[in-house]
Structures are given as C-alpha cells and as structure tokens.
Amino acid sequence: MSEPRRVQLQPAYVLHHRPYRDTSRILELFTRDYGRVSVFARGARSARKAGTALTSILQPFNRLLVSWSGKGEAGQLTGAEFDGAVSSVPADRLVSGFYLNELLLKLFTRHDSHPDVFSLYSTTLDALKVDADGVRSLRLFEKRLLDAIGYGLALERDLASDQPLDASQVYRYRVEQGAMRIDGVAEGVDIFSGRTLLAVAREDFADPVVCSEARVLLRAALDRCLEGKELRTRQVMLALRRRDR
16 A cells, blocks of 8 residues: 655645645645645644644745645645745735636646746746736746647747748638738737737736737637537626726
8 A cells, every 4th residue: 555645834825725625625735846735634624723823924926935645646744834025915916816826727737847837937926916007927927838738829920831930911810720820801809010019028028908908819719629618707807808998
C-alpha cells in the first residue's frame, strides 16, 4: 500500500471554497508545484478561536503556504499561513479576481502542475491590487495564459499570403487558423484591425480601443479552450458594464 503524500509549506492560493458538514470546508487550491488540489479544512468554520483564525487566512487572493497529507483525490489540510505581506484586492476589482479564479478552475484538471501559470496568476493579482484600471492586467493574463497552455494566437503573419500583418489593413481572424486580410468592407465579431492584432502580439494594451477589441479576440480564443463551459463571472462583468453605461 502506498504511503500518504505529505506536502509541507507549498505556495498556494484559494480559488474556491464550499462548506463541508458542520464545521469544515472543501478548498480548491492552485499551488505552484502540484497545480489544482482539493483539500478538506476540518474545523475551518468552527466558532472557536482557532477556526475563526483559519477562516480569515483561507480566503481567495491571499498568497499562502499550505501543508496537507493524503493519498486519495482530496487531501487533509494540516496547516496554512500567510506567505509574506497581506494586501487585499480592492472591492471594484473583486469580480476581476474571481474571473481569474474561474478560468483556472475550468481550464485545469487536478494535479496538473503549471508553475509558469502560478507565477502569472500571482503577478496579475498583484497588479489588480495596485492598478487604477485592472482591464489591461486581465487582457495580459488572458494572452499569456493562452500561450502557456499551448493555444497562443498567431498574430504576426497573414495566413493567405504569409506576409507580415499590416497595421493599416483589416483582417478576419479565425482562432483555429489565424488572420486573413480583407479587401473591401466587412463586418462581424471576427473582424479586427491589423493595428490591434499587432498590439496584442506586442502585449501592448495601453490604447483603450485596442484593449476593447482584444477582449473580443481573447474571449473567442478562451471559449475554444473552455469547450462550452460557461463562466459566471463574465455575466457579472457584463451586467456591471451595462450599469456603468
């Protein structure tokens, strides 16, 4: 019989948590070396002082050092502490943070290690905590996430002519294939300026127009990876944009 796995002080974030029985929680963690991991946090909902302290630690967006043991699909949390200084995501950017979490939950299976994505997620959270506008940070996260999981966009050459993209031209972009220049007038959600495509390739989201068009492009690419899985946070974001208008 195999020995239980014991992991000590693994850098991690809580992506999601839900109640389990009377006083416990099931946590979905995103860890640096083990990818997504499910653990039982027994007593985390207890009214006792120890349970209250653990609940305050085991919250989304806190960078943690967690320890667990177990040999099944879900382990048993044995310890958790803050990893460095604690800072919170501002209230107006919480939905953006939960959007990142939902993407990781939907795109990654358990125990699939992606240290590069862990680093990207950590960097993006730090940016959301200090940036006045988190939109650019989200676009950069989406673009680099697609690169990391092997679905990066072909953004430099015309598929038909094999010539470099021209910032002054207009292109139809098919996620499965790439960009093809359009002669004349065209409409549709898959039509983008060469300027936008080249800016996304450079990871330059400073221009609000580029950022807006990039949102449509990157969403289409992520939808392909999600394979029909809906993101609730997208609906919340859409409702907030409509309210602001």
